[in-house]
Amino acid sequence: MREETSVVVDRGRFQDAVTPWEDEAWRAAAVGWVEGELTARGLRPAGEWRVRLRPWSVLVRLPVPGRGAVWFKANPPAGAFEGALTAALSRWVPQHVLEPLAVDADRGWSLLPDGGRLxxxxxxxxxxxxxxxxxxxxxxxxxxxxxxxxxxxxxxxxxxxxxxxxxxxxxxxxxxxxxxxxxxxxxxxxxxxxxxxxxxxxxxxxxxxxxxxxxxxxxxxxxxxxxxxxxxxxxxxxxxxxxxxxxxxxxxxxxxxxxxxxxxxxxxxxxxxxxxxxxxxxxxxxxxxxxxxxxxxxxxxxxxxxxxxxxxxxxxxxxxxxxxxxxxxxxxx
CATH class of the missing domain: 3.90.1200.10 (Aminoglycoside phosphotransferase (APH), C-terminal lobe)
Structure with missing residues (x-):
């Protein structure tokens, strides 16, 4: 994440929530992983990063020219299977789920495309x-x-x-x-x-x-x-x-x-x-x-x-x- 990147953090009702985002080394590793995966696909984030922190997840929305946005998600240990599960579902029932851009199953990280309208x-x-x-x-x-x-x-x-x-x-x-x-x-x-x-x-x-x-x-x-x-x-x-x-x-x-x-x-x-x-x-x-x-x-x-x-x-x-x-x-x- 470049120094000039604007970052907006939303903690919702959980102002004292402890998440990995507060750990500088973890944050640097996560940002590096995201940027590396995007670069490998010829993509680059541009604009304001919106970070949503909850006791059960870290979710980051990154604008990407040409495809709207991508989403980085980090799960806690008990939900770390989500990225691997989403990737498997995209093979088994592709018409019903998102296909991740990238997954790091060991760290519980996933990078997802925008799915359209909620x-x-x-x-x-x-x-x-x-x-x-x-x-x-x-x-x-x-x-x-x-x-x-x-x-x-x-x-x-x-x-x-x-x-x-x-x-x-x-x-x-x-x-x-x-x-x-x-x-x-x-x-x-x-x-x-x-x-x-x-x-x-x-x-x-x-x-x-x-x-x-x-x-x-x-x-x-x-x-x-x-x-x-x-x-x-x-x-x-x-x-x-x-x-x-x-x-x-x-x-x-x-x-x-x-x-x-x-x-x-x-x-x-x-x-x-x-x-x-x-x-x-x-x-x-x-x-x-x-x-x-x-x-x-x-x-x-x-x-x-x-x-x-x-x-x-x-x-x-x-x-x-x-x-x-x-x-x-x-x-x-």
């Missing part, structure tokens, strides 16, 4: 309806279905494997989550039911696949009509695929009300029909996965940079606790 921006600026959400869920489920045969390879990349039958153990491992006594008692009371839900969900026989965990409208691009690009895989797990439906369905619920949910559910289930599973079984599986998805999302809040403490750590832990308490909520189906 779905969130499209929703804010244009009139859309539930059909858009149906199509994105149909495409996402088709991708998951295609990836069921890749589960061993995904695991070898370092993506955590959480078979549905192990989710009660995840609840036990989250026992130090900051909760009020009555909340902790509520979760303790539901623990036997969690085991029953997991056993029932496993019995439906849907194979494990990749679960994005946090598939909201800021985590996917909508570059053209009918097209969707899924990105930001740092929270991902291998688990029951239906757990992915909760987050996008909630966003659509907020926009269109409860009548949209059956349409979204059935669109998502299209690629999973057949194989001896009835429609009733699949719909019941969606209800069970809706609750259990809280465990993967709560666990993802632990993927932070080493040294995270103070107010930043407390904020993240509080958000994880709110996720965990969703186990107590009745699904809206």
């Amino acid at each position: 779905l969130r921006d499209v929703l804010d600026r244009e009139t859309t309806g539930p059909a858009l959400w149906e199509e994105l869920l149909r495409q996402y489920a088709a991708m998951q279905h295609a990836l069921t045969s890749r589960v061993p390879e995904i695991e070898r990349l370092g993506v955590p494997y959480l078979p549905v039958t192990t989710l009660p153990d995840v609840l036990d491992r989250l026992d130090d989550t900051p909760l009020r006594p009555e909340e902790r008692a509520g979760l303790g009371g539901v623990r036997p039911r969690v085991k029953e839900w997991c056993e029932e969900l496993a019995a439906v026989g849907v194979p494990d696949s990749l679960d994005h965990v946090d598939l909201h409208d800021g985590q996917l691009f909508h570059p053209a009509p009918g097209g969707f690009t899924f990105f930001d895989w740092g929270d991902a797990v291998v688990s029951h695929p239906f757990c992915s439906l909760t987050v996008p369905a909630r966003r659509a619920l907020e926009r269109y009300g409860p009548r949209v949910l059956p349409r979204l559910r059935d669109a998502y289930l299209e690629p999973w029909t057949g194989a001896g599973r009835s429609t009733a079984e699949l719909r019941r599986a969606v209800v069970l996965a809706w609750r259990l998805s809280a465990l993967s999302r709560a666990g993802a809040y632990g993927r932070l940079f080493p040294g995270t403490s103070g107010a930043a750590a407390a904020q993240v832990a509080g958000e994880g606790a709110r996720c965990l308490l969703e186990l107590l909520d009745d699904p809206p189906w």
